[in-house]
Amino acid sequence: MIPPQYAARAAELAKGITAIAARLPRDWPKEHPPANPACEATTGSAKTGEQKYG
Amino acid sequence: MITPVHTYCMQSAIPTVAGALTAMAEGSTRPEDILEACLTRIAAQNGTLHAVHHLDEAGARATRDTGALAGIPWGIKDNFDVAGLPCIANSRLRAGRMATQDAPIVSMLRQTGAPLIGKLATWEYGTGTGAEHFDLPNPPARNPWDTERFTGGSSTGAGVAVATGMTLFAIGSDTTGSVRLPAAATGCCGVLMTPGVLPMEGGLPNTYSMDRPGPITWTAEDAAIVLDAMLGTQLRAAGSAGATGLRVAVVRDPGPGLPTAQAELAAAFEAGLSVLSRLGARITEAKLPWTASTCLDAARVIGAAESASIHEEELRKTPELMGAALRDKLLAGMGVSAVDYLAAQRLRRAFSDAMERFWDAHDVVLCFGTLHLPPRLGVEPESSNYTMETMLTPASLAGLPALVQCTGFSEAGLPLHWQIMTRQGNEAAMFRAAMAFEGATDWRSRRPA
Numbered sequence: 001m002i003p004p005q006y007a008a009r010a011a012e013l014a015k016g017i018t019a020i021a022a023r024l025p026r027d028w029p030k031e032h033p034p035a036n037p038a039c040e041a042t043t044g045s046a047k048t049g050e051q052k053y054g
Numbered sequence: 055m056i057t058p059v060h061t062y063c064m065q066s067a068i069p070t071v072a073g074a075l076t077a078m079a080e081g082s083t084r085p086e087d088i089l090e091a092c093l094t095r096i097a098a099q100n101g102t103l104h105a106v107h108h109l110d111e112a113g114a115r116a117t118r119d120t121g122a123l124a125g126i127p128w129g130i131k132d133n134f135d136v137a138g139l140p141c142i143a144n145s146r147l148r149a150g151r152m153a154t155q156d157a158p159i160v161s162m163l164r165q166t167g168a169p170l171i172g173k174l175a176t177w178e179y180g181t182g183t184g185a186e187h188f189d190l191p192n193p194p195a196r197n198p199w200d201t202e203r204f205t206g207g208s209s210t211g212a213g214v215a216v217a218t219g220m221t222l223f224a225i226g227s228d229t230t231g232s233v234r235l236p237a238a239a240t241g242c243c244g245v246l247m248t249p250g251v252l253p254m255e256g257g258l259p260n261t262y263s264m265d266r267p268g269p270i271t272w273t274a275e276d277a278a279i280v281l282d283a284m285l286g287t288q289l290r291a292a293g294s295a296g297a298t299g300l301r302v303a304v305v306r307d308p309g310p311g312l313p314t315a316q317a318e319l320a321a322a323f324e325a326g327l328s329v330l331s332r333l334g335a336r337i338t339e340a341k342l343p344w345t346a347s348t349c350l351d352a353a354r355v356i357g358a359a360e361s362a363s364i365h366e367e368e369l370r371k372t373p374e375l376m377g378a379a380l381r382d383k384l385l386a387g388m389g390v391s392a393v394d395y396l397a398a399q400r401l402r403r404a405f406s407d408a409m410e411r412f413w414d415a416h417d418v419v420l421c422f423g424t425l426h427l428p429p430r431l432g433v434e435p436e437s438s439n440y441t442m443e444t445m446l447t448p449a450s451l452a453g454l455p456a457l458v459q460c461t462g463f464s465e466a467g468l469p470l471h472w473q474i475m476t477r478q479g480n481e482a483a484m485f486r487a488a489m490a491f492e493g494a495t496d497w498r499s500r501r502p503a
Contacts, residue, residue, distance in 0.1 A: 003164065006385055017386040018389060
């Protein structure tokens with residue numbers, strides 16, 4: 001949920017990020033999977049939680 | 055009134071990690087002498103440079119003097135937990151927060167006997183939209199080569215601390231450049247390892263799927279020494295093998311939507327390339343499977359969405375406590391559709407797969423980090439361009455090891471740099487290139503005065 005006082009700013013910023021996303025290639029084969037940030041080897045802090053270890 | 059530095063010295067008393075270890079082994083200096091010198095430099099310069107946010111003088115003095123890095127003072131970005139010290143991440147959202155345990159990367163370094171001198175400056179939660187941030191609890195860190203200029207972010211204090219000898223090495227974290235940009239801006243070496251090699255646990259996340267910790271040091275050799283001590287690797291030995299026969303792919307063009315590198319960066323790049331060629335590296339021209347600009351687009355979509363997910367509750371409850379840069383990033387992230395997020399992650403998978411094939415013909419990629427010289431603080435669009443117009447995101451997206459090192463200085467005395475990337479698990483090749491270049495040039499003899 002976006003705080004009402006920032007709704008206009010959010011709408012403006014959403015336009016910008018949507019325009020960036022629109023530039024991304026979309027013509028992947030249907031079977032082409034996305035990277036999965038929850039379990040990929042490319043994970044950086046995905047297992048991170050504040051004061052949680054191991 | 056802040057006076058720009060604009061000066062440097064060639065006979066600095068600041069030792070490298072390698073030099074300090076040798077001097078201690080020979081008995082020509084003692085660990086306490088090195089620590090006192092660091093503390094003296096902090097006392098003299100931190101009031102201007104704002105690199106250290108939480109000093110732990112007592113803890114550093116109490117550190118045992120045994121281990122591979124005994125007597126080598128270090129600092130860590132204030133987004134990692136250190137037991138008994140604040141972990142504020144330069145955010146009003148975390149006022150008064152103290153850590154009760156060491157993050158695993160802190161524990162690893164404690165095992166080496168290196169005295170932790172304190173916690174270093176960061177942008178809020180290690181995030182931002184590019185410009186330097188003046189609305190956070192701490193003032194912005196300042197570049198010791200010119201105090202009117204930007205330090206690189208988000209590990210804003212790490213490069214400053216190392217360049218000035220407040221610490222002999224530092225640990226930062228990097229999502230799309232937050233170790234590499236500060237290294238570039240301050241003339242240091244910044245390193246990212248294969249994801250998972252250095253633990254991010256106990257560090258506050260910025261973008262779950264791309265955050266990585268990494269060392270900042272004065273030399274590539276020092277980075278290898280620190281990593282060897284932490285991980286039991288042999289990077290220093292491997293890096294000493296020279297560049298003969300190393301297959302170096304040169305990527306100059308960042309692709310559409312990004313400018314070409316500034317002229318002095320480009321000139322230093324070509325001069326450095328000649329050095330590597332003379333050292334026996336096999337240089338070829340190459341293109342990445344996707345341009346840096348496309349990688350940047352994907353990284354921005356992923357970063358905004360994941361940051362918004364991380365901070366959604368705080369955005370809803372206490373947005374006024376955030377700095378504008380963090381808040382804007384989260385507001386943008388709230389506008390990312392799931393389909394767009396997955397489009398970026400699909401590109402990421404494809405790019406990672408294509409890079410795997412790319413390495414069949416190449417050992418390392420040589421390219422720019424950012425395409426700009428360190429900008430003037432608070433001057434737009436210079437500040438944003440410095441962090442957003444880069445070739446840093448391909449390594450972020452594909453989880454590639456990467457290293458930024460100094461390639462010289464501009465006419466105005468600002469550090470120049472390049473970036474070396476390699477295949478996951480092939481850090482030895484990256485260090486071969488970096489240490490061979492370093493050994494054949496004398497750029498490491500110059501320090502900010």
